[in-house]
Each structure stands twice: as C-alpha cells, then as structure tokens.
Amino acid sequence: MKLYWQIAKNTWDQAVAYRASFVIYRLRNILWVLTLYFLWIVVLPENTTLFGYNRAQIITYVLGTSLLSSVVLATRSQDIASDINEGNLSNFLLRPMGFFRYHFARDLGDKAMNISFAVVEIAVLFFFLRPPLFLQTNLFILFLTLLAIAVGVVLFFFFGVLLGLIGFWSNETWGPRFIFYQLLTFFAGNLFPLDILPKQVFRFIELLPFPYLLYFPMKVYLGQLAPLAVYKGISIAVVWVFLMYGITRFVWLKGLRVYTAQGR
Amino acid sequence: MKKYISLWLTMTSRITQIAFASRFGVVFFTLGKVIRFLFFLIFLVLIVSKTKSLAGYTLWQVILFFVTFNIIDIVTQFFLREVYRFRSYIVSGSFDYMLTKPLSPLFRSLFGGSDILDLITLVPLLGFLFYVLNQIGGITIAGVVLYVLLLINAFVIALAFHIFVLGLGVIITEVDNAIWIYREMTALGRVPIAVYREPISWILTFILPVAAMITFPVQAVLGILSWTGVLLAFVFSGIFLLASLRFWRYALRQYSSASS
Numbered sequence: 001m002k003l004y005w006q007i008a009k010n011t012w013d014q015a016v017a018y019r020a021s022f023v024i025y026r027l028r029n030i031l032w033v034l035t036l037y038f039l040w041i042v043v044l045p046e047n048t049t050l051f052g053y054n055r056a057q058i059i060t061y062v063l064g065t066s067l068l069s070s071v072v073l074a075t076r077s078q079d080i081a082s083d084i085n086e087g088n089l090s091n092f093l094l095r096p097m098g099f100f101r102y103h104f105a106r107d108l109g110d111k112a113m114n115i116s117f118a119v120v121e122i123a124v125l126f127f128f129l130r131p132p133l134f135l136q137t138n139l140f141i142l143f144l145t146l147l148a149i150a151v152g153v154v155l156f157f158f159f160g161v162l163l164g165l166i167g168f169w170s171n172e173t174w175g176p177r178f179i180f181y182q183l184l185t186f187f188a189g190n191l192f193p194l195d196i197l198p199k200q201v202f203r204f205i206e207l208l209p210f211p212y213l214l215y216f217p218m219k220v221y222l223g224q225l226a227p228l229a230v231y232k233g234i235s236i237a238v239v240w241v242f243l244m245y246g247i248t249r250f251v252w253l254k255g256l257r258v259y260t261a262q263g264r
Numbered sequence: 265m266k267k268y269i270s271l272w273l274t275m276t277s278r279i280t281q282i283a284f285a286s287r288f289g290v291v292f293f294t295l296g297k298v299i300r301f302l303f304f305l306i307f308l309v310l311i312v313s314k315t316k317s318l319a320g321y322t323l324w325q326v327i328l329f330f331v332t333f334n335i336i337d338i339v340t341q342f343f344l345r346e347v348y349r350f351r352s353y354i355v356s357g358s359f360d361y362m363l364t365k366p367l368s369p370l371f372r373s374l375f376g377g378s379d380i381l382d383l384i385t386l387v388p389l390l391g392f393l394f395y396v397l398n399q400i401g402g403i404t405i406a407g408v409v410l411y412v413l414l415l416i417n418a419f420v421i422a423l424a425f426h427i428f429v430l431g432l433g434v435i436i437t438e439v440d441n442a443i444w445i446y447r448e449m450t451a452l453g454r455v456p457i458a459v460y461r462e463p464i465s466w467i468l469t470f471i472l473p474v475a476a477m478i479t480f481p482v483q484a485v486l487g488i489l490s491w492t493g494v495l496l497a498f499v500f501s502g503i504f505l506l507a508s509l510r511f512w513r514y515a516l517r518q519y520s521s522a523s524s
Binding site for chain 1: 286288289291292293295296299300303304306307310311312314315318319441444445448449451452454455459460461464
C-alpha cells in the first residue's frame with residue numbers, strides 16, 4: 001500500500017514540475033465551462049424550466065460535470081502506449097508490482113492534482129458569477145452520488161488502460177484516443193444532460209458505459225432519479241466495470257505475448 | 265513571391281506525404297474532427313430549436329456562427345501548423361539552420377508545415393456553409409463579399425497571433441500553451457458573442473479579437489454589421505499584424521542560439 005501511495009505522490013510531483021502546462025490545461029477547461037455556462041444562462045431565464053431542468057439544476061449540472069471530469073476523467077494512462085512503444089515496459093515488468101495497481105495509483109495522483117485545481121476554479125467562478133446552484137442536503141443521496149462516482153472512476157480507468165494497450169500493436173495510439181474523447185464528451189454527458197435527447201436515443205445511450213462516468217452521478221446528486229433507477233444505474237455500471245476488467249486483462253495478456261521490447 | 269509560393273508547395277507536398285504514411289492516424293484524426301463538429305452541432309440544434317432563438321439569433325444563424333468558427337479554425341491550422349513544431353526547433357538548435365538559409369525564417373516558421381489533414385474537412389464544411397446560407401435566405405452578393413473579406417481579415421489576425429507566439433518561443437521557448445490559449449479563446453466564438461455577459465462580451469469585442477474574427481463576418485453576411493464594425497475589424501488586424509512583426513524582430517535580436 002505504501003508503495004502505491006508513493007507512486008500516486010510521484011505523479012502529483014510530476015504534475016507540479018510541469019506547472020505551466022497543467023495550468024493552461026485547466027485554463028482551457030475554464031473557458032469551456034464558461035461557454036456552456038453562459039449558453040445555458042441565456043437559453044434558460046430565471047424561473048423557467050427547459051427539458052425538465054430549472055436554471056439552478058442546469059448550472060449545477062454544468063459546473064458539477066466540470067468538477068466531476070477532474071475526478072473521473074483525469075488519467076495518466078496515455079503514458080502506457082509510449083512505455084510499450086519505447087520499450088520502457090520492460091523495466092516495469094522486472095519490478096515487483098502489479099501493472100493495473102501501478103497505473104491506478106498514478107491515476108489517483110493525477111486526479112488529486114486535478115481536483116485541487118478544479119475546486120479552486122469552481123470557487124473563483126462562484127465568486128465572480130454567483131451562479132444559482134442546487135445544493136443536495138440528503139445524506140443518503142450524497143452517499144449514492146459518491147458511490148456512483150467511485151464506480152465511474154474504476155470504469156474509466158479500464159478504458160484508459162485499454163486505449164494505452166493499443167501500443168502493443170500500433171505506434172499510432174493518439175488517433176483512437178482522440179476519437180474516444182470526442183465520443184466521451186457527448187455520450188458521458190459532458191456537453192449537456194443526456195435526458196434532453198429524444199427518448200429512444202437516450203434509452204440506447206443508457207445501455208452504454210459512458211453515461212455512468214459523468215451524467216449518471218450528476219443525476220443522482222440532483223435527486224432527479226427514483227431509488228429504483230439509481231440502483232439500476234449503479235448495477236449497470238458495475239456490470240460494465242467487470243466486463244471492462246475482463247476485456248482489459250485479456251488484451252494485456254495477449255499484448256504481452258507480442259511485446260518485443262522494441263526500442264530498448 | 266513566386267519563389268515563396270513554389271517553396272510552400274514543395275514543403276506542403278513533403279508534409280502531406282509524411283502525414284499519409286500513417287493512414288491509420290489520418291482516418292482517426294479526420295473522423296474525430298467530424299464527430300466533434302457533429303456533436304456540438306447536435307447540441308446547438310437541440311437547445312435552439314427548443315428556445316427558437318439564442319441571443320436574438322435564429323437556429324440557422326447560430327449554426328452560421330459555429331460553421332464560421334470552424335472554417336477559420338481549419339484554415340488557420342492548415343496554413344500555420346508549423347508553429348506547433350517551433351519549440352522543438354528552438355530547443356534543439358535547429359532554428360540556427362533556418363537563419364542561415366536564403367529564406368525568411370518567419371516564413372519558414374509559419375508556413376513550413378502546412379498539414380493537408382487539416383484541410384480534408386474543409387470541403388464538406390464549405391458545402392454545409394452554402395446550405396446554411398441558403399436556409400437563412402436574403403443573403404446579398406455584397407454581404408458574401410464582405411463575409412469573405414472579413415474571413416481573410418480573421419486569418420490575418422490569427423497570423424499575427426501566431427507571429428506573437430513564435431516571438432515568445434524565441435525568447436522563452438514557450439509555444440504550445442500560448443497556442444492553446446489562442447485556440448480556446450477563439451473557441452468562445454463558436455456561439456454569438458452576445459451570449460456572454462458583460463464584461464466578457466466587451467472584452468471579446470474590444471480587447472480580444474474574437475468578435476472581429478468570427479462575429480463580424482457573420483453579422484456582415486446577415487447584413488447587420490455597421491460600417492464602423494467593418495472598419496474596426498480591419499484597423500484591428502492591421503495594428504495587430506504590425507505589432508506582431510515588430511515583436512518578432514525584437515525577439516530575433518534577443519535570440520542567443522543557446523541550444524546549438
């Protein structure tokens with residue numbers, strides 16, 4: 001445990017070492033949030049509802065998904081592909097630690113860094129914009145939200161690793177990752193709450209793993225889901241976690257067989 | 265001039281060959297850009313079709329803002345892609361090599377790596393632009409001419425910004441982050457500037473060039489841009505370009521060739 005704590009801490013230190021890049025990355029995030037924030041403020045005047053959301057709920061959704069992105073989507077798994085392609089994976093294979101646990105610890109370090117920045121950003125935005133926010137006070141709903149976020153974190157971890165493992169077969173891993181993030185922005189609900197889509201489309205998306213990364217935890221937080229829908233959602237997400245774990249492990253073992261330590 | 269056009273064609277041809285050597289990447293990159301465009305378009309259609317208008321603009325007019333932003337973004341990236349590689353030239357000392365060539369180092373640093381990948385999506389986008397203009401209706405030839413002129417003007421502003429970034433790269437080897445700030449800043453123009461609350465909309469109009477780059481061309485083609493606005497856009501780009509060139513010359517004088 002102490003080993004993985006140190007790995008997470010090292011990842012934090014790495015992010016601090018490249019402060020400028022990290023700050024700019026976060027600044028980009030703020031500009032994106034601002035676009036969505038003002039867009040929704042204009043389309044949703046005070047005391048009106050649209051798609052079943054009032055202003056406070058939609059603004060909470062926009063700012064909440066921004067904060068949640070820093071928790072769920074922050075990852076260092078993009079380094080896996082370059083480690084494989086440059087042969088650095090060989091060093092790792094000789095060390096007495098688990099591949100998945102090592103990268104999960106790195107993800108946690110990166111998430112901690114992102115969360116600390118996101119909290120400051122949201123506080124600054126709150127200070128300047130004074131947005132109407134929905135504050136959830138029901139402790140049980142807050143517990144379910146945390147549970148949904150935790151499942152989302154694990155689920156996204158396997159996606160990140162799986163994309164990195166493409167490195168076993170190709171040098172060009174940025175292309176699939178680029179497409180994945182475009183799909184994620186939409187299907188995870190980073191752009192808008194997914195339930196504003198036509199019903200049939202939304203029902204289909206609900207079966208995919210992506211909504212359980214951002215959209216679902218935010219809906220739980222907003223208290224807009226019936227208890228049965230919350231349990232159903234968490235169950236689907238857990239099934240996806242096991243499925244993704246199986247696929248990732250299978251691909252990892254397959255990849256090790258074709259690994260040639262090229263570049264060392 | 266002829267020499268530079270010929271050189272640009274040769275350099276672009278080489279970069280294109282390199283890009284297409286990795287076909288897998290080409291397919292994913294292009295597809296990813298199309299997906300990104302479509303998803304944001306769906307988002308706009310969803311909300312504006314429900315509210316009927318956004319900051320006083322109809323759905324097709326809002327889409328025109330988004331399409332115009334994308335055209336400027338694509339054209340800028342196509343011509344000025346080399347700026348993204350500039351830092352490595354400075355850090356590795358390769359910039360010295362550029363300085364010794366009988367070719368403007370600024371030209372080489374700006375236009376030396378035009379990437380055809382950036383242009384693939386432009387053709388269907390232009391087709392979509394014509395469709396959008398047709399849907400809006402009441403577009404005049406004069407409006408279209410002014411739109412094109414203001415798009416060229418937007419490119420000049422983008423060019424000036426990239427020259428500033430190159431200058432910054434020479435002095436403090438910082439390029440990537442500055443470019444990203446520029447891109448995210450202009451991305452605020454995906455939607456009409458009127459969406460943003462004061463003082464942000466004022467800043468985007470009078471301090472940052474987002475309005476002059478994206479809002480003004482759209483307003484011109486819609487016939488709602490005042491002549492003061494047109495004048496302001498051209499004066500802004502002229503001053504910005506001159507200032508960027510002066511900064512570039514200043515940066516070159518500071519260059520110490522420390523990496524070579």
